[in-house]
Amino acid sequence: MDNNLGIYICSGCDIGKNLNMERLVNTAKDSSKPVVCVSHEFLCGPEGVNLIKNDISEKKINKLVIAACSMRAKQDVFNFDPLSIHTERVNLREHVIWISLPNDNNTQLLAEDYVNMGASRAKKAAFPEPLIQDLNKTVLVVGGGVTGLNAAINSAKAGYDVVLVEKKSNLGGFPYSKYKKWETNPPFDKNIWIKEGLDGLINTVENSKKIKIYKNSKIKSVSGAPGKFNVGIEPEAGDSKAEVINETIGAIVVATGWKPYDAKKLDYLGYGLTPDILTNVELEELYSELSEKGKTESFAVKRKSNGEAVKSIAFIQCAGSRDPDHLPYCSTVCCMSSLKEAALIRKNNPNANVYIIYKDIRTLGEYENFYRKMQNDEGIFMVKGIVSGVSYDEGNNIIDVKVKDTLFGGDMDLNVEMVVLASGMVPNSGETILNQDIKLEVNAKAEAATAGAEAACAAVNSGVSAQINKSGILNLAYRQGKEMPELAYGFPDSNFICFPYESRRTGIYPAGSVRMPLDTVFSVDDAKGAVLKAVQCIRQTSKGKAVHPRSNDMTYPFFDLPRCTQCKRCTEECPFGAIDEDEKGTPKPNPERCRRCGVCMGACPVRIISFKNYSPDIIGSMIKSLYIPEDPTDENYRILVFACENDAYPALDILGLNKINLSSNIRVVPVRCLGSINNVWYADALSKGIDGILLLGCKFGDDYQCHFVKGSELASYRMINLKETLTRLVLEEERVRQVQLEYTDYMKLPEIVEDFVSKVKSLGPNPYKGF
């Protein structure tokens, strides 16, 4: 491959006024020996772009270094074919002149270093060779409920074949056998038949030529990767002739819905005392039974204990929900469903009084209309309060509900004939069965975690191990477990604010109430969202491009397997379970499952993992290209900053935009993720004479913001390891620091940097400087 380097330095946006352009060009020429090195006063203008284009065609320039503004700006202008031209952006505007003193020697040195780093990266970078394949484009929809049906229809409408797998004998899911639901269109103030609408939906799905339906079936196994998933579909056991059917699938939408919270755990609210204390789901079933039996709408709800029509009924909201001992979250539908049931009771048992005891009534958006309507019914009584006890008076066949902290200004007792516990939704994301082996493994890892640095990494992964045992829905044949890892409370999302539907398994998208508690109205939209993701995945993968979040990235990790030591770190640490392994522990990468974060590259102790334009060697040579003055004065301290491209780098840009000065001791190297930092870079930097290394990356922990889920967390664990090495080398461990930063925290940057720089200065210069 020819390396025809062209360096183009823009002097616009005041860059030329703040830097000595002549010196900058000459330094770049001296150190990088480019074919072309020019400065231009308006590089992003047509004249500047034409200059570059001419050089590309005439001088065969294939490695561009554009030293101008941030890589986040002017992407549309500096847009050259990535397969034949490497474009390296050097940020002289936001990261140099906007944050440094004008026409100062230190500012000049900063700019020169950045141009040199850009040039060395461009020289080493290879062109991506995308993995273009003819892949399967079928969407597998798991679950034939409201979400699943809508996902199937939407995929078919978008022109994709669909395989729909439903475990029951009929489509329609949870609501299908039920009686009524609240209106699905504004003004949302009445109840409608559930089957109305749902029947039409089922018909459309069943008559669609693009949709293949497997009823009474389960997923036996899923192996492979997006575009080439191999899915084993197993018809219901009992039918001995049934064989596992294999389907090749492009992407998967998981719409397995929810199951009701285990009512046995609600004994503190009287469940089990009398058959007249039931859950909201049981009341729904009672309704469907009554309406089915008489094929009529005129029936009265009767007490199970004595068969008499109910005259008073209490709904206890948040039964086992928003409670740290039960379900800590709100299931969003119970308020509406209790109001709906209250309306039905009032219609069918007109003389009955309905009491609703709530912590908060949550009827979102226009659902408020329904709440208001129910509120005005003189037989419906709502009060805020906390149920402190439910007891049953057998003699009078009356249930006593004790409520404390009511809005009446005290405690009260309600005597009713029936109690409905409005309990919440549990995602149907697989069953966890902790067998002995796994328990031991988890315990051992937890113990080891307390012991030392090496084991700390393992502790991060113990969460994964605990999930190895989850199974029953997708039964993935992945090294990291059979089901999608959960974000919290069993919901298999990865970060539902930043990237909804993205599970931590590429090409597998949860939708509907398995993703978060949703009602049917919201599930319809959720299905569309997940289908869009699935379609995106199918199309991007077949073009050899990454899906979210590094959309369109055509590189993927290369494993130089002959040098692999089978340490299994990459297979354990990959946040997306992309890497399987053979019996010996040799990684078996699946590039289609990969999100290109580089966590594996950062994990590899023997540095056999690399991307075409991002590798230990490329970043290492960038570091080595830095000019480190030996004179130990204050301005000659050199701090290397590894900044996450997603949050920290833009934060630095915003700081520049606000023209707030930052120490010119720092040299910023953007990284895909802090998790991709290989420990060799620390060695490269410290042996080069860098005095301190600062990692700016995303927040980690329960409310993590890392785009790759665990990257910044892994970086911090690996640093424990690193610090031991530093101590062995008689280097202070304070020379390396990681700071968690949000995009919006840019105003904190001057303090963060200043604090670290002064800490390093207090330690003195790197003793290895000049070696």
Next chain:
Amino acid sequence: MKNTVIKTDNELIEYINEVGESNFKKCFQCGTCSAVCPLSTEDRPFPRKEMILAGWGMKEQLVSDLDPWLCYYCGECSKNCPRKAEPGELMMSLRRFLISAYDWTGISKILYKSKYAEYIAILIVALGVLIEWAVLFGLHPAAGATLEQAVSPDKIDYFFDWPITVFLGVMLTSFIYNMFRKTVLSDRGVKIPLKLYFTEGWSLMFNFFTQYRYAKCDDSEESSSKKLATGKYNFWLTHLFLVISYVILFVGIVFFLDWFQAENSLPYLHIILFDYFASIGLIFGTVYFVIKRLTKKIERSKFSHHTDWMFVILLFLTGVSGIILRAAIVYNFPVSSIFYIYIVHLMILFPMLVIEVPFSKWSHLAYRPVAIYFANLKEKAKSLNNVEIS
């Protein structure tokens, strides 16, 4: 209200709905109403408390509640209610409910529920008056008789004024006792020392004659003179003027009927007090309220129940017919004319006294000051108890 077994009374909810236009079921208990109310206190968080009690139809708590009487319907709550639940109007409805609750005869309830019942009741009383008059004085004055001869003031006293005084006295006393029983005696939490009944007696008189709480309905931090100048006291002062005029006339008619039928020894006092002060008060007051109710510009006049209209109209007609009667006497109209004007006047006055005073809107004249008196008693007794405990 510790661990009461809640009994919701759906009929009560229906009744409260019928006698007013509050949307109390819409309340979601945010408490804005009590926060903006100039009169509500921490211990008496009305009207928020009443909103939920009414919404749940909690009769026991509502019957024993004095707070509706402590509200003067400034309307701040209704203006600020985020749900347009009209808490101010609920307090009005509850006053109507309480009037019917104190009334053991059950007549109030019928009158409040149906406007036709009220029309019929008024017609019956008017007819009764006509019959009684016919029996006493005939339907035509004897030719050549003086007024004294045609309509004997003694007979009016014996057969009209004193019976009605006794009737009203008995009725109102028994109703107020009923109120006392329900609001004070039923409250086992407070024991009121006998002495307090006398020492707190001043508040009864003070509030009756000043209606001072009306003035407190506006809690803006302006000086009283500014409030007076900007008309913020207009409603209170007009109401006070009307009440005092009414009391003067009532006392005058019942005890000094002679003065109205003939000139007597104190003509100037009579002219100033009755001919000017009380007559102007009655006419001005009733016209003022009718205009307010028609224009609906202020919160407290936004909604008008049929009993509100009946009361103010009867009062106005009583005033007008009374003034015409008085003028006829003073300017020596023919006795036959005075005779007929007299009948008409009594046929308006008596329905108002018999129907409106004990069973309808008029009774607030009695209940309001009494309620403030009872509330004061309970509060004082409570603070005394607390002192003893601590």
